Amino acid sequence: MPFKLTPQPFKAAIKEVEVGCGAKAIKLGGEKTFPFYSFDAEMPNAPKVGVEISDLGFENEVAGIKDFYGDVTNVVEMAKKAAAMEGADFVVLRLESADPNGVNKSVDECAELAKAVADAIDAPLAIMGCKNDEKDGELLVKVSEVLEGKNAMILSAKEANYKTIGASAGMAYGQKVGAESAVDINLAKQLNVLLTQLGVKGETVVMNLGTAAAGYGYEYVASTLDRTKAAALGQNDDMLQMPIITPISTETYGVKEAIASEDDMPEWGSQETRAIDMEVVTAAACLASGSNAVILRHPASVATVSTMIKELM
Amino acid sequence: MALTGIQIFKLTPKKNCKECGSPTCMAFSMKVAQGAVTIDKCPHMSEEALAQLSEATAPPMKTITIGAGDEEHKLGGETVLFRHEKTLVSKNLYAVNLTAADDADAKLAAMTKVDYDRIGERMYVELVNVKYTGEGADAYAALVQKAAATGRTLVLECADADAAKAALAVCKDKGPVLNGANPSNYEAMSAIATEAGVALGVTADTLEALYDTVAALEKAGNKNLVLDVGTASIKDAFSKAVLIRRAALKDEDRTFGYPSIVNIGAIAAGKPELQAALAAVFTLKYGSILVMEDMSYAQALALYGLRQNIYTDPQKPMKVEPGIYPINGADENSVCVTTVDFALTYFVVSGELERSGVPCNLLISDAGGMSVLTAWAAGKLSAGTIAKFIEEHEIANKIKNRTLIIPGKVAVLKGEMEAKLPDWNIVVGTTEAVQLVKFMKDYK
């Protein structure tokens, strides 16, 4: 009997979520297949690549990132450059300076910056908080308000602060809500259920299922992504059918492979190359298991991952 | 495809002689179907029936063994498509590509430089893919010999019969793969591979042609195969890798039940970062042998870390060896920090300690591979286990410093530890690893 290719698309689909406005708006999700299984059915929307910038600037980044932003002196200009980066689909502004254990900038000041960035670029915008749940609970509410009409992605609502962020971003001001859980399919589902019960529509939610750098417990990430897509598509679980966004650079730039200097580890070679490889390997692994968007930092990583997506589509 | 009890019953002699330990042939057949007993318990099965049964109960994907001695490797043998279903058994192997156009010595030297240990696993480029580019049989054999001298197992990418024979003459004892069969030459190549006793790589432009070629090879008795997904494009290689594995494991079509070869260096030539990204994709989606143009340390660190994670047993956490791990050039006068042997905890904690720049001795005790709180709850991390570790590893003789920083999450252990280790100054550290950098700097 000869081999006959039988396409096996699922009946269920990942929800399609639009972020941003106008010609540059992007759509995440919508597929009825595992990632890049074009032989089953075309993915209607290619996975997207976001460029992460911090409101603390780029002083501590590796040379290639510093060179890319060059003599830029403020965050708004930095965002414009990020939006124009080759392969970039959206910009992610990380409001690190809000951290009460760090610079501790006021909520209003940060929100104002977010607004200035959103006004300066056409590309869709995502906003990341400072990782302090309490501060983010206030900050992201205010950001959602000032960005009304921008259809931004607010990253993220967690179990600790989903009520305020869900209500403002997802209901009052028409943004998209990132629902962040810690590498566990049941926690992810529970948060989506909570957000839905609050009144946030499933179609306005994207999931951040948590992440880890390659080599650092990444098996949990891979299996959570695999299981989530299998439940969403194979079992038509509509509380897991939200598209998945995975921040990569926030993890990979913290591990030894990306941090150790060449002086300390001469045999490892260029620190920058190591940082890029950690970033692209982790991102590619996430995309292979179902992330609909990844967030990266280095221009070479953004270009590489976006090329890879195009090649696989 | 698994057989039902009824299907097995039809193959038994229906004597009901009870020699198998079951009261009837039917009862025996039911037990075999459930996997409770094996078919060989019945002494009266005909040869023909046994052959039919072994075919039907054979694993969906063959395990192919390549290499020899310490460099023996297993490929394939997978039973599931996703690691959460069951442990993946044969990790993908890496090869670096070598052709006559390369500076062979330099390339092989660079390849052998990547060789290190990560949580008890040796990380290195296991294979060399020696590609024949028409240089002639003798020149090819000489190149193959050079590659073989590294001790690594070879993949001979060669569809030329004479060159393949010459190459095998110098390396067949090392268990190489002869990757050179296609729909037009498979009979000759199969004869060469079989004669040398090595696995044969097969490729074809389309999956249909590949399938027919594999079927023909199997019919001729060669089931020692590896399937090359080709180099038409990235998309084509990915599709083939997924479809071959899915056909074997999901649709139970054993003709495609073989490991794969993906030549990433060829489909992303000159782009090392793209090759790294694709290697990650093929680690998850069904590449068995991944051929790269080169393997830099930077690529290796990320890719081998990923592979080690993906090929762990989902039931069993990764553990590091208990012992003293000096960090930032620590010596016997440096402060001690302790945590559990769960690999993830170890990596995160040691990474943060390194970032602090403060020399310290990280003491890892046996906590059953659990995280701090889990180990504490399970009684695997207690004042007693740490004291025992310090005694058994003769820490007091090896380190003069008497300050020990314990994880903040088990601050409750402080009192008991002071009682058990009276010479030591017990300090409660941070609850999260990320706080360690500041803690260590302040502490110093």
Ligand code: SF4
């Ligand atoms: S030994 Fe074989 S023939 Fe005898 S009862 Fe068992 S299955 Fe039947």
